[in-house]
Every structure is written in C-alpha cells, then in structure tokens.
Amino acid sequence: MEAVYEKFLNPGSEFSPMPFWFWNDRLDKKILRAQIEDFQEKGVEGFVLHPRMGIPKETEYLSDKFMDFVKFAVEEAHQRKMHVILYDEAMYPSGAANGKVVKKNPKFASRGLFATKIDELPDVIEIPFNDEDDRLVAVYLAEKGKENNTVNAERISCIFPLNAQIIRMTDKKASILQEEIDRFFEVKDRQKEEYCCIILKESYTNGTIRGVHAEQDDGEKNAPRSADLLNPEAVRTFIELTHERYREVVGQYFGNTIFAMFTDEPDITGRNADPGCIAWTGHFERFIYQAGLHVEDLPGLFFHIGEKTAHIRQTYQKVINKRMRETYYIPIAEWCQANQLYLTGHPAKSDDIGLLEPFTLPGQDVVWRWVAPEDEKGVTGEHSTAGKCGADAARHYQRQRNLNEYLGVCGIDNSWNLSASDMKWYTDWLAVRGVNLFCPHAFYYSVNGKVRSHERPPDVGPNNVWWPHYNHFSTYIKRLSWLMTDSINQAEIGVLALNNYLPWKTAKYFYQNQIEFNYLHEALFVDGQLQLKDNCIIAGDQSYRILVIDEIEISEFDQVVKQLLTEFIKNDGKVYIISSNREMEELEGVTYLPPDDMSSFKKHFLASRYxxxxxxxxxxxxxxxxxxxxxxxxxxxxxxxxxxxxxxxxxxxxxxxxxxxxxxxxxxxxxxxxxxxxxxxxxxxxxxxVEASENLKNDDRPGSAKLIEIDPILQPSNLSKHEWSRDSLVDWSMCEEYQYYSGTITYHFSFNYHGEKVDEVMVDLGDVYEIAEVSLNQGESEVKMWSPYMLQFPGEKLIEGENALTVRITNNSANQMDKQSLPSGLIGPVKVIGSVHSN
Missing domain, CATH: 2.60.40.1180 (Golgi alpha-mannosidase II)
Structure with missing residues (x-):
C-alpha cells in the first residue's frame, strides 16, 4: 500500500493539467521559453498550443513564420519532457483552417437548408436564386395551422420535386405560374386564402469562424468563412492544410512529446450564419430519405406539422450526426491514429455523446458558467451532463483518459471574477463524475489590451493573482487524475440516453442521494457494444443490473434498444421508466414511476447506494x-x-x-x-x-482538548505599498488607494505567549477575500484559498515570549481587470488558538 500511496502523492507528469495556452500577441521565442519554464515550475507539465485572437497578420496562421514558433515551443517542451496537444484551428470552431479551406475552393463553404413561408399567395410564385450554387430542394402548398409556425400535416402537398414539370426554372429564379396555382385550388375544396407556400432551398450559410488576426472576429469584415463539414472533400482539404502542415514541421514529435490533436466544437453552418437555416450539404435530402422520411416530412424541420414533428427532427439529427461522424470525425481520427496521435476535443453540444466514439481521448467542455455552484446549476439543465458525457463515453468505449476543457468564461457575470474557491469547485465537479484529464481555459500569452485580456476571460494561470500558489492546484489535479485513471466506478444503474440527449432530472435525484449511475447511449446498443450476461448489461468493464429511462419515449430509440431491453427483462434485469405519460408505448415487465413520486424512488433506488x-x-x-x-x-x-x-x-x-x-x-x-x-x-x-497501510498509526487524539485563545496585535507597516499600514482591518475596496487593486498585501501581527506547551496551533483569520498565506515565527507558510480560513501548525511553532504572525492576503483579479470593487483583504477577527490534549 505504501507504493500505491506514493504514486498518489507524487503522480507522473502525464496526469498534469493541460491548459489552453492562448497565443494571442506578437510571438517572441524568449517569452515563449520563459512561459514554458514558468508553467513547469508551477507543476504544469504540458499545454494545448492554441492560436488565438491577437496574432499579427504578418505571422500568418500556418505560415513558415508561425510554424517556426510552433517548432520552437514543441522542441522546448521536448527538452523538458513536457507534453503537448496541438489545436487544429485558428481560432474556433474547427474545420476551416482560418478560412483557407474556402479560399482554396469557394464551393467548400458551409451549406444550409433555408425555409421561406409565403402566407398570402401571389398570382405567380417566384423563387430567386441569389447565388449560382443555390438549389431548389422542395416547394409545398400547405394549409395553414391555427397557430403561427404550424401547418396542417394532413394538407401538405409537394409541388416540387414530385410535380417538377410545373416549375419554370432559370439560372436566377424558379417560378410557379398562375394557371398551375389555380389548378391546385380547383380540387378537394381547397381555399386559396387558407393555404401558404413553403419553399426549401439549399444555399451557402455565409457562416464564419472566429479567427486570430485583426478584423477576423464575429461580425468583422475578414471573419474566416466556415467550411462544409458534411462534404468529405472539404474535410480532406482541411486535413491537408492543417494536420499535414503540422506533421511536416513537428511530425518527429508525434507519439512522444505531442500526444494528441484537439478539435473544437465544429459547427456545420458556422457562426453568424444567415438566419433561418439548418445544417445541410449538397443533396443531403437523399440521406434523410434513406433514414425513412419522405419529401413531405421536410417541412417538419422548420414548422410544427403535428405529432410526427418530433420524430422528423430527431431522425434528421441522427442523420446529421451520422454524416458528421463519417465525413469529419472518423477521417480525422484515422489520420491521428496513422500518425500516433490521439484525437481529442469535443463536439458542439454538452450532450452530444454519440459523436464521441471516434475520439481516442473523448472530451467535453464546461464554459460560460452554465454549470456553477449557485442555483443548482451543477445538477439541472442540459449542461449539467457535460462532465459525465465525456467520462461515460470513455468508460464504455474503454478509452483510458477523457478530457474536459473548463473554466472558460466561468467567472461571475462572465467576468474575471472567478475565485480560486470556484476553480476548486469546478475541478471537483468534474473529477467525481469521472474526468481524468483537465484542460483549464486558459493561460494567456498576453493580456495586452482588452482585445486580449477580455477575450473569453479570465486567464486562469500566469496573469491571475493566484498564480504564485498554482502548484497547489496542479498537484491536486494530478492526484485526482491519477485516481480516476484506470479505475472502474462501481455503478450498477445505467441511465439510457439518446445519442444527442442525456436526461438530467432523475440524475439529479441520484446525485443528491449518493446513488452512482452512468449514461448508456443509444449507439452502444445499435453498434453491438453491449452484452447480456445473466441479469446484467455489460459495457466494457462496467456492469449494470438496473436500467432507467427518464422521460424519453421508447419509440425514440432504435428497435435494437427495445429488443435488448426485452431480453434483459426476461433475464430478471430491472428496467424503470420515469414518465408522467402512461399512454406512451409500453414494454412488458417494466416498472413505471411518476417523476415526482419520491417515495417510489426511495423504494426502488436507495438500495443501490454504497x-x-x-x-x-x-x-x-x-x-x-x-x-x-x-x-x-x-x-x-x-x-x-x-x-x-x-x-x-x-x-x-x-x-x-x-x-x-x-x-x-x-x-x-x-x-x-x-x-x-x-x-x-x-x-x-x-x-x-478500503485497504490501509500497516504502519499508519491511529488518529488517537481525544475528542476534547484545552483551548488557549490569543488575540494577536496588528502591527502596521509603511515599508511598502504592499504592506498594510492602517491600524485596523478594513475591506480594501473601502480604501481609495486600493479600490481597484488586485494583488497581495502583507499584514504583520505580534503577540506574547507565556503558558504551557501546546500540541497544536490554529490560526483563525475570520473573514478573508480571497487567498491567505500564513506563517508563524518565520516558519513554513500554509495557504488557504476558501473558507473556513483556519490554518493549523505544529505546537512547537508557538514559542515562549514574543511571537510573530505574518499573513499575506491575495484578492480577486476582477478588481483590477474589470474595475469591480469586490470585497478584498483580511477582515478578521484574527485569533490564535492553542490546543492542549489531555493524556
């Protein structure tokens, strides 16, 4: 056990945090080297090399000049035995090579399907083509519904392509002549004023990505065009421009120093796409039809057309994700495998678990404070599933590691107001759900100017006030990563999920009652990843004897899921459906529970607690x-x-x-x-x-002890502006000279002690904002980053006579960076408490 504990105490560098390192300014090799050295000194033994907004145009992305800096940084990391993950875009979402894919071939730009609804039918319906590559997909005449954005599902007639001869087509427009429209209304007692025309047209979305050079951000004139990620030729071009370029320059470090390539939330339509479009590619409707939908179902992608609307949209999403796996994720994963790299990163949505199979190092992100300590955000809503999304995909696909990019824009009000306390909360939130590779967002190369300092803040590394203490975090992250790697959680409950939806309501009950579970998504059933053994479902190293379906209709799952559930029930497996709708399709042998019936939840699930x-x-x-x-x-x-x-x-x-x-x-x-x-x-x-060391002694201190309380005396100091000069403890933000100050101030206290020898000394600082570093009689300091601010020292640190207590307080970076007047400093009261244990 001693050897195991030693590994836990001092984990290897492979368990290091791997922060996004934002390259966001004019690059200098001396600065790059100094920052890498600084990272390593703080226990950060790797980084994700992330091109970011602020790189000058003369250092063009992927140019020889840019790649020379890449090679320098990688070689520096290699010499230090550090680890590197390459990032495949400039800046995000991935897939565009900073617009170079579309520059190489304009036809590779993102495509979308657009819907136009004409409520008042004209004599002649004209459909303009604004681009030579626009394509008419379908035209319908449909009876209007009673509410906006609805049509009568029973009265949808496809005019095109089913009756293509009535469309007059030119290069610039398509037309439906008056006589054709009139003929339609001559039958079946149709009333023209009760009908609308729906036009579905395929076109470029004009979507973009966020770039790295000036005028390349959202809405700016040079924002790079996003690429058609459903087009295999476009993706092949992306790989040739990006991945092959990295291989050319730093390929010798693949599989050693460089161990992965990060792809970041690829977006099919691109950011800022023209309003009203959905993801599409050339002639994509043929894939929709192969999945069982009909041309007259397509309006359901935009309008409510009755009960089948949800099925149409879910089918569309399945087809989109299937195509995305085939054209984007799998080719990149195969390239990575051929080049001794893991594919890591994450899809666009927090619960896109079905897209993670190609990832050899599956991931997710926790950003924008969508998940947070307040308002039950950690257990409610779609983003509350993001921690387990990547972790459970790794468990069931038997991937050793899973990554989470976290802390980006996670400050309160999306500012620099992210405390060390909250950073600890996010780390724990991920770890207990199974994450074992932590990717802090982000360490900034530069915070020069607001275009850098406030681009998805805060810097959670070198430019934050907590950086001198970061070794505490890097060591902690390594220990948790070690614990969660090559370990199997003992959950016996599997919560069924769709490939693009992870239910969270019953999961909340499980979390709050310490009932462990994992998500089993649809693709595991369909792809044959699950096995039935006695009364258990086996997924990799995991075994489940209870399955829960949380307010998802059975009909939404593939038939393979239903078949395996039926066999599981026959083998005495337990299946629970949580639903308030008893009219849903029934499954024999299933136990149905209302979602608000807590007494039934206790009866059926509490036995699964540890x-x-x-x-x-x-x-x-x-x-x-x-x-x-x-x-x-x-x-x-x-x-x-x-x-x-x-x-x-x-x-x-x-x-x-x-x-x-x-x-x-x-x-x-x-x-x-x-x-x-x-x-x-x-x-x-x-x-x-469960196993203990034989040499470890019992903690045999008695439950009670004699306490000696001492009130230390504040000693103001004028030696520097970084020492507290006032004769009382007050909030810095109430002091004009410190109102917007972020940094560290030292407080000096003294006290006399004449009394018996104590066994322990506790320094209670009272209220603190936010980090305290305390030393007693110039001894080794202790650090506390969240309440309660009580720091323990050995009894021998309290000496007879004059004692010196030094307290260094560091506040929040938001005071300076955002000009927020947040509570800061040592508020107290400060007490020194000696403990004398009775024999």
Missing amino acids: AELTGESSNIRLTKLKKSGKIYYFFTNEGETNYKGTVKFFNDMPSEEWNPWAGSRKRLVQNDNGQYFLHLPYRESIIWS
Whole structure:
C-alpha cells in the first residue's frame, strides 16, 4: 500500500493539467521559453498550443513564420519532457483552417437548408436564386395551422420535386405560374386564402469562424468563412492544410512529446450564419430519405406539422450526426491514429455523446458558467451532463483518459471574477463524475489590451493573482487524475440516453442521494457494444443490473434498444421508466414511476447506494472506484456550507483517509454503530481507501482538548505599498488607494505567549477575500484559498515570549481587470488558538 500511496502523492507528469495556452500577441521565442519554464515550475507539465485572437497578420496562421514558433515551443517542451496537444484551428470552431479551406475552393463553404413561408399567395410564385450554387430542394402548398409556425400535416402537398414539370426554372429564379396555382385550388375544396407556400432551398450559410488576426472576429469584415463539414472533400482539404502542415514541421514529435490533436466544437453552418437555416450539404435530402422520411416530412424541420414533428427532427439529427461522424470525425481520427496521435476535443453540444466514439481521448467542455455552484446549476439543465458525457463515453468505449476543457468564461457575470474557491469547485465537479484529464481555459500569452485580456476571460494561470500558489492546484489535479485513471466506478444503474440527449432530472435525484449511475447511449446498443450476461448489461468493464429511462419515449430509440431491453427483462434485469405519460408505448415487465413520486424512488433506488449518510447531505457527491484491485471512495462537497455527519457503508468498509489537497493521510475509525464520522467543509474533498497501510498509526487524539485563545496585535507597516499600514482591518475596496487593486498585501501581527506547551496551533483569520498565506515565527507558510480560513501548525511553532504572525492576503483579479470593487483583504477577527490534549 505504501507504493500505491506514493504514486498518489507524487503522480507522473502525464496526469498534469493541460491548459489552453492562448497565443494571442506578437510571438517572441524568449517569452515563449520563459512561459514554458514558468508553467513547469508551477507543476504544469504540458499545454494545448492554441492560436488565438491577437496574432499579427504578418505571422500568418500556418505560415513558415508561425510554424517556426510552433517548432520552437514543441522542441522546448521536448527538452523538458513536457507534453503537448496541438489545436487544429485558428481560432474556433474547427474545420476551416482560418478560412483557407474556402479560399482554396469557394464551393467548400458551409451549406444550409433555408425555409421561406409565403402566407398570402401571389398570382405567380417566384423563387430567386441569389447565388449560382443555390438549389431548389422542395416547394409545398400547405394549409395553414391555427397557430403561427404550424401547418396542417394532413394538407401538405409537394409541388416540387414530385410535380417538377410545373416549375419554370432559370439560372436566377424558379417560378410557379398562375394557371398551375389555380389548378391546385380547383380540387378537394381547397381555399386559396387558407393555404401558404413553403419553399426549401439549399444555399451557402455565409457562416464564419472566429479567427486570430485583426478584423477576423464575429461580425468583422475578414471573419474566416466556415467550411462544409458534411462534404468529405472539404474535410480532406482541411486535413491537408492543417494536420499535414503540422506533421511536416513537428511530425518527429508525434507519439512522444505531442500526444494528441484537439478539435473544437465544429459547427456545420458556422457562426453568424444567415438566419433561418439548418445544417445541410449538397443533396443531403437523399440521406434523410434513406433514414425513412419522405419529401413531405421536410417541412417538419422548420414548422410544427403535428405529432410526427418530433420524430422528423430527431431522425434528421441522427442523420446529421451520422454524416458528421463519417465525413469529419472518423477521417480525422484515422489520420491521428496513422500518425500516433490521439484525437481529442469535443463536439458542439454538452450532450452530444454519440459523436464521441471516434475520439481516442473523448472530451467535453464546461464554459460560460452554465454549470456553477449557485442555483443548482451543477445538477439541472442540459449542461449539467457535460462532465459525465465525456467520462461515460470513455468508460464504455474503454478509452483510458477523457478530457474536459473548463473554466472558460466561468467567472461571475462572465467576468474575471472567478475565485480560486470556484476553480476548486469546478475541478471537483468534474473529477467525481469521472474526468481524468483537465484542460483549464486558459493561460494567456498576453493580456495586452482588452482585445486580449477580455477575450473569453479570465486567464486562469500566469496573469491571475493566484498564480504564485498554482502548484497547489496542479498537484491536486494530478492526484485526482491519477485516481480516476484506470479505475472502474462501481455503478450498477445505467441511465439510457439518446445519442444527442442525456436526461438530467432523475440524475439529479441520484446525485443528491449518493446513488452512482452512468449514461448508456443509444449507439452502444445499435453498434453491438453491449452484452447480456445473466441479469446484467455489460459495457466494457462496467456492469449494470438496473436500467432507467427518464422521460424519453421508447419509440425514440432504435428497435435494437427495445429488443435488448426485452431480453434483459426476461433475464430478471430491472428496467424503470420515469414518465408522467402512461399512454406512451409500453414494454412488458417494466416498472413505471411518476417523476415526482419520491417515495417510489426511495423504494426502488436507495438500495443501490454504497452508504447511508446522516444529516443534510444532498450536496455530497460520492463515487466508488476499483483501481488495480483496490477500492476507493471519493467524496466531494458541491454545496455552499460545511457538512458534518456520519456514513454507514453496506460493504467494503474503508480503513484509511487520503486528503488529495493537503497530501496527508490518517487511519479511519468506526464508532460502536459501525459508522464513520465525516466532516467535509465547503469546497473540500476526501478519499477513503478500503485497504490501509500497516504502519499508519491511529488518529488517537481525544475528542476534547484545552483551548488557549490569543488575540494577536496588528502591527502596521509603511515599508511598502504592499504592506498594510492602517491600524485596523478594513475591506480594501473601502480604501481609495486600493479600490481597484488586485494583488497581495502583507499584514504583520505580534503577540506574547507565556503558558504551557501546546500540541497544536490554529490560526483563525475570520473573514478573508480571497487567498491567505500564513506563517508563524518565520516558519513554513500554509495557504488557504476558501473558507473556513483556519490554518493549523505544529505546537512547537508557538514559542515562549514574543511571537510573530505574518499573513499575506491575495484578492480577486476582477478588481483590477474589470474595475469591480469586490470585497478584498483580511477582515478578521484574527485569533490564535492553542490546543492542549489531555493524556
């Protein structure tokens, strides 16, 4: 066990955070080298090389000059035994090569399907072609619905292409003549005023990406054109321009220093596409028809046409994603595999789990504070599934690692106001869900000017006030990544999901009751990734005896899913459908539960818990892992208050506690009822191991001790502006000279002590905003980045006579960067508390 603990305590560099490194200014090799060195000194042993807005035009993306900097940075990393992930775009979304794909062939620009609805029918219907590559897909005459954006599904008549002869076509327009329209209304008692004309036309979307050079951002005149990612020729061009260029320059480092290529939320229509379009490519309707839809179903992509509308749109989305896998993700994955690289990154949507199969290192992102500590954002809404989306795809496709790009624009109000406390919350939120490669967004090469400093802020690395303390985070991330790698969570519940939708409502109940589950998405069934063994569904190393369908109609799944569920039920497997709609298609042997019936939830699901927690525990998350034959429990506190309670396990009793932040351990002790006491303060996490070291002593301190409380005296100092000169503790933001200051100020305290020898010393700082570094009598300092701001020192640090207490407080970068007057500094009250244990 000692060897295992040592690996946990000092994990290898492969578990390092891999931050986006924004190259966003005029590049200089001396600065590149200095920043790489700085990264490594802070325990960051790799980076994602990310071209970003702010690179001068003379350093053109993929040019010899640009690639010379790439080669320099990679070689520097190689010499330091660091790790590199290449990023395949400038800037995002991926697939355009900064517009070079479309420049090479304008016909490779993004395509879309546009709908036009004419409510008042003219004598002659004219359909203009604004571009020579516009193509008429279909024309309909349809009875108007009772509400806007609806048509009568029973009264949709396809005029084109089913009756193509009535369309007059030229290079610039198509027309339906008056006599043809009149003939239509001569039959079936049709009334012209009750009908509309729907025109579906394929055209360029005029979508763009965000570029890296001046005037290339959203809405600017040189914003690079996005490419048609459903066109294999366009994607082949993207690979030739981008991937092959990197191979040409730094290919010798593929498979060693460079281990992956990152593709970032490719967007089929592009950003800022012309309004009203949906993703399309040339003659894409033929793929729609092959999936079982008819030409008269196409209006349902834009208008509500009755009960079949949802089925039409879900079928369309399946066809789009299938095509996207075939034309974009798979070719890039095959190129990566042939060149000894992993494909990593993530699709556009938080729950696009079906697109992750080609990824050898599946990923997702958590950005824009869509997930956050407040307002239950961690367990509600579509984005609350993003952590498990990549992690569960990796579990079931048996990928060793999964990545999450996180912290981008996650400050409060999307500002620089992201605290170290919140950064810890996001890290824990991901880890307990199974993420094991952390990609912080982002470390900025430069924050020169708002075009850089406020481009998707904040910098979560070198340009943030917490950077001097970043070693704490990098070490913590490595330990969690080690724990979550090559480990199997012991969930016995599988929650069924569509390829593009992960349900979250029942998942919320599971999280809040420490019931572990994983998402099983449709493609696993269809692609034969699942096996039935006795009364369990086997997916890779995972085994499920309970399946839950959360408010998804059975009819939305492929027939293969229904067939396997039927066999599973026959083998005494348990299937629960959570639904308030009992008119949905029924499945024999299934248990139906209303979504608000908590008593039934308790009856059927609480038995799948690993342990029973007392007290208010709805914010405690728990995963149980098997790693190299050993069992671990990982607890996190996602709430805003401290947790104190007891834990009673049903089997696999833990024996030892590991603190991944502090790097400490102690033996666990059960009470007479077989319970363990769990104190998990705000923002804390803990690991409990079933196996314990034989040499580890019991934590035999008594439950009570004599406390000696001391009030240290503040000693103002005028030595520098970075030392506190006032004779009382006040909020910096209330001081004119510090109102918009971000940085560190040192406070000096002194006190006399004449008394008995203490066993421990606790420094209680009271209220702090936001990071405290404390030393007692010039000894080694302790750091606390979130409340409660209580720091512990060995008893011998308290000496007889005069004692010196030094407190360095670092506030939030938003004060300076956003001119926010946030609470800052040491507010107190400050107390020193000595503990004397009785024998």
